[in-house]
Amino acid sequence: MPHEQIEASAGPAAASPWDDVAVRLRAGGLRWTPQRRTLIEVLREHEGHVTASELIARCKELDGTTTPSTVYRALDLLEELGLVKHGHGHDGREEYHILPQQVHGHLYCVGCGSTWEIRPETAAVIVDALASQLGFAVDLSHVTISGLCAGCHD
Amino acid sequence: MPHEQIEASAGPAAASPWDDVAVRLRAGGLRWTPQRRTLIEVLREHEGHVTASELIARCKELDGTTTPSTVYRALDLLEELGLVKHGHGHDGREEYHILPQQVHGHLYCVGCGSTWEIRPETAAVIVDALASQLGFAVDLSHVTISGLCAGCHD
DNA sequence: GATCATATCGCGAGGCGTCGCAATAGCGAC
DNA sequence: GTCGCTATTGCGACGCCTCGCGATATGATC
Ligand SMILES: [Mn+2]
Ligand SMILES: [Mn+2]
Ligand SMILES: [Zn+2]
Ligand SMILES: [Zn+2]
Numbered sequence: 001m002p003h004e005q006i007e008a009s010a011g012p013a014a015a016s017p018w019d020d021v022a023v024r025l026r027a028g029g030l031r032w033t034p035q036r037r038t039l040i041e042v043l044r045e046h047e048g049h050v051t052a053s054e055l056i057a058r059c060k061e062l063d064g065t066t067t068p069s070t071v072y073r074a075l076d077l078l079e080e081l082g083l084v085k086h087g088h089g090h091d092g093r094e095e096y097h098i099l100p101q102q103v104h105g106h107l108y109c110v111g112c113g114s115t116w117e118i119r120p121e122t123a124a125v126i127v128d129a130l131a132s133q134l135g136f137a138v139d140l141s142h143v144t145i146s147g148l149c150a151g152c153h154d
Numbered sequence: 155m156p157h158e159q160i161e162a163s164a165g166p167a168a169a170s171p172w173d174d175v176a177v178r179l180r181a182g183g184l185r186w187t188p189q190r191r192t193l194i195e196v197l198r199e200h201e202g203h204v205t206a207s208e209l210i211a212r213c214k215e216l217d218g219t220t221t222p223s224t225v226y227r228a229l230d231l232l233e234e235l236g237l238v239k240h241g242h243g244h245d246g247r248e249e250y251h252i253l254p255q256q257v258h259g260h261l262y263c264v265g266c267g268s269t270w271e272i273r274p275e276t277a278a279v280i281v282d283a284l285a286s287q288l289g290f291a292v293d294l295s296h297v298t299i300s301g302l303c304a305g306c307h308d
Numbered sequence: 309g310a311t312c313a314t315a316t317c318g319c320g321a322g323g324c325g326t327c328g329c330a331a332t333a334g335c336g337a338c
Numbered sequence: 339g340t341c342g343c344t345a346t347t348g349c350g351a352c353g354c355c356t357c358g359c360g361a362t363a364t365g366a367t368c
Contacts, residue, residue, distance in 0.1 A: 029314090029315080030315070030316090031314095031315055031316065033315090033316065033317080035316085035317070036316095065318090067317075067318055067319080069317085069318075069319085070316080070317060070318075073316085073317090091325095092324095092325090
């Protein structure tokens with residue numbers, strides 16, 4: 001497969017945020033390892049929300065030697081780089097937002113199990129209320145708020 | 155210790171919600187077991203918020219044979235009776251509110267680790283926003299909202 | 309391409325919470 | 339007081355997540 005490198009580096013291209021992870025890591029004295037490579041590969045396949053378990057499972061498919069603790073640690077790292085953002089589902093389990101564009105809160109209906117993202121306008125009301133009344137800077141994206149959706153109550 | 159029963163039933167007394175748990179359980183075809191008795195005894199000692207682990211530990215002090223799964227199941231039951239209400243801390247772990255008077259939300263500062271209850275006025279804003287905009291009936295007490303307190307940001 | 313400092317890994321153990329199952333024991337009825 | 343139905347328990351196993359530790363391997367330097 002000659003010319004592979006030439007092709008890969010041809011053109012400015014649609015730069016993906018994943019492309020320079022190796023560089024960013026090394027710039028900080030950190031290392032670009034096969035385990036991290038695999039995780040990035042998996043993350044490239046996803047959008048939106050994914051469970052930590054799902055990510056680990058997929059990594060294991062690509063590399064049978066995958067270890068959970070290594071994946072968790074790599075995810076922590078990528079979160080510091082701003083490439084993923086974790087939150088907690090209604091039961092406390094971790095969920096990851098891949099390439100979080102705009103942070104958003106989550107709703108979970110205990111009646112039917114549906115989930116929704118909280119729209120920016122609605123989120124703003126919540127954020128503003130806590131900011132103005134308590135000076136508290138909410139990270140809405142970290143939690144899933146439970147309750148009953150319109151279809152499930154009354 | 156004669157007259158014990160007479161004393162116990164003397165006067166209308168300051169009825170505690172714990173006093174008729176046995177009756178309420180039996181009324182539903184459920185049973186009043188030593189394990190549940192121990193848990194109630196522990197709950198009587200507490201107010202406000204307690205971790206599930208703390209409750210289990212305290213039960214174990216009173217009864218060395220205590221089993222975690224049994225305590226968890228008993229707590230589920232008491233929650234159905236409205237005597238406790240569980241929520242999740244910022245890390246997803248369970249916390250129990252003993253005799254929840256008024257449900258309230260919780261705030262956690264990721265900077266200093268402090269926690270606060272969300273005051274009713276503030277909670278009302280959040281609940282109303284989700285109710286009016288989405289028809290969603292929030293159970294604020296089930297989650298701990300993370301962020302930075304006034305002292306920890308800017 | 310060899311060397312070396314140290315970032316990272318894999319492993320094992322532990323805490324938390326859930327569930328299925330077989331054995332046990334409330335408690336209502338007689 | 340005994341009997342019998344079945345709610346409940348204890349156990350064991352599992353899934354999720356974290357952490358410490360000794361072994362490994364990255365990648366900067368020469
Ligand atoms: Mn919950
Ligand atoms: Mn978290
Ligand atoms: Zn619903
Ligand atoms: Zn703070």
